[in-house]
Amino acid sequence: MTNTGEQTVTNAVVLFEASNPNVSPLEPEVAIGSLEPGASAEFAFDIEVSDAAEAGPRQFTLRVQYRDPEGTQRTGDPIDAPAAVAEERDEFAVSVVNGSLEAGGGGTLTLEVTNNRETAVREVSAKLFLDAPLSSSDDEGYIDELAPGETKEVTFDLSMAGSAIVGKKYPASVDFRYETSEGDTLISDTYRVPVRAIAASGGGFPLGLIGVVALVVVGLVGAVYVRRNR
Template sequence: NATESTVSLRSLSADLSLGPAANATQFVGDWDEGERRTVAFEVTASNRTERRSYPFQTSVSYTDTGNQRTQDGPYTIGVQPLREQAFTLGNATSNLSVGDEGTTSTTVVNEGPQPIRNAVVRLTTSNQDITVQQEEIAIGTLEAGETANVSFPVEVSDNAQPGTQQFSFVVEYDNQAGNPRESDTLDAQIEIEPEEDPFSVGQRALQLQDENASGNETEDDPLTPGGTKTVTVPITNNRDVTLRNIEAQAFTDDPLSLANDQAFISELGPGETANITFEVSASGDARLGTYPLSLDFQYETPDGDTRLSDTYDVPVRVEEAEGGILSSLGGEDGGVPIWLLILIVLLVAAVLGYLLYRQRESDEPEAGAAATGGSMSSFEPTRAADSGATTGSSRPADPSDSSGSTED
């Protein structure tokens, strides 16, 4: 039997080393005759290493039964390195858009040949307008051939450009010997969508309610000059996250004015809609037409950031009451002012009056001529009586006239 046995290994290639040196020795101790022992050495391969057999020399030193120090070998053996530990990425997806927060997700595959321990996946990007809010995701132990899904929260600034951006994933892990290792960089192309408005403002769903209808408010009643309406505006959250403390600020210009210019929504979930209302008045001299009711929103994101939206314009129409004469004259677009319509009516009335006056003046001479002709005819029977006719005479008979009466 051998005692105080040691096994030595020496690399004959510069591409393979045993720790910091080219050789190493392991202590075995007592070694019975015919007994088989396995001795492990940690060998480091350089980046130049190929998948082929590399030469090593091994020898055994021990103390024999005669208490003599003896060495067997060296023996030359061949060692072929395993292929490099490899990882691949599955399909990388995201819901990122300019000026918004989102997530980037992918699947990490341990292609082997060895299992890994205490693994984490790290995400980086060189784009200064993109911030990875959590750079490392732990995946623990991953056997050869196994996969792990990872998802990273990412914020894209308002200054970022839409389009394809490169993201880099790295797997950090411990190998079988417990030594820390790092994978090659795994690059993925992620699409950044153009900036999306956080809200949709439902212009088509505007409800104009008549405050002067004694409770019979209808959506079809118009906002008339000098009138007031309640404008109801539906607001929809376009984001995939809940937005909170939404403060709406309204603005108008002449001829519109607001009784209240603020509204508040405590929170709005993804795709959720809420209604806000504003009291809108039109001045008495307002021209018929469509005017903007402008809105912007200050709101909080899930991470507590306060943001201000762009300005949205909601159309508010000022028109005559349904069925009005001036409304029909004014046309669909309300482009003709009321004062001009009134002036036209007055001018038409003046022209008609003048024409009637002239017609009467021309009719008076004709009427006088007709009256004169009638008087001359009435005196003709009198002249006939003077000539001896009995018809039409008004003179009394002369008693001294006895012509023909005594002879009878």
């Protein structure tokens, strides 16, 4: 905002006006203080856009309220402020770095997490949600901070039951609790990632199958013992 007049103005406040119910400022006014002739000041509004809004150009109105050198409060003429509503996008982008586990075994699930927001986030706590045949004794991860566009990894310990079908992909879900640069604590949408079951290395049997074989062997030994004592 630039003072194009010939007098210093004081207590200048920029007012945001919007008639669209799907677009609203978190605070409708921003104070910029005093401006001498020719002086400029930057300001910004945090705008909340509802899910019902459609992407595309918008026209908003700004007004400047101020006091002249005599102390009289005045309001300037309306100023057109064109802006655009972008397509909806997730707060984060999540991709799998390491997502294969041996059936009947355990390992790690490593995810890459990218901050899609235009501002930094911090205290990012990841929570993993699983269904059989997947399980975990360590289903939480943590990232201290993510700048806009920055990517970091988060890792979880996973187990894959022996009943898993080799070659099949099983879904895992993760969401994020995080703090914005304004100090607000939010919870993201839930993201689904695939975890693939692979054959045990070395041609071994899955753990579930080993348990069945062991029971059969014990049964045979018992049968032999009974026959010998008849």
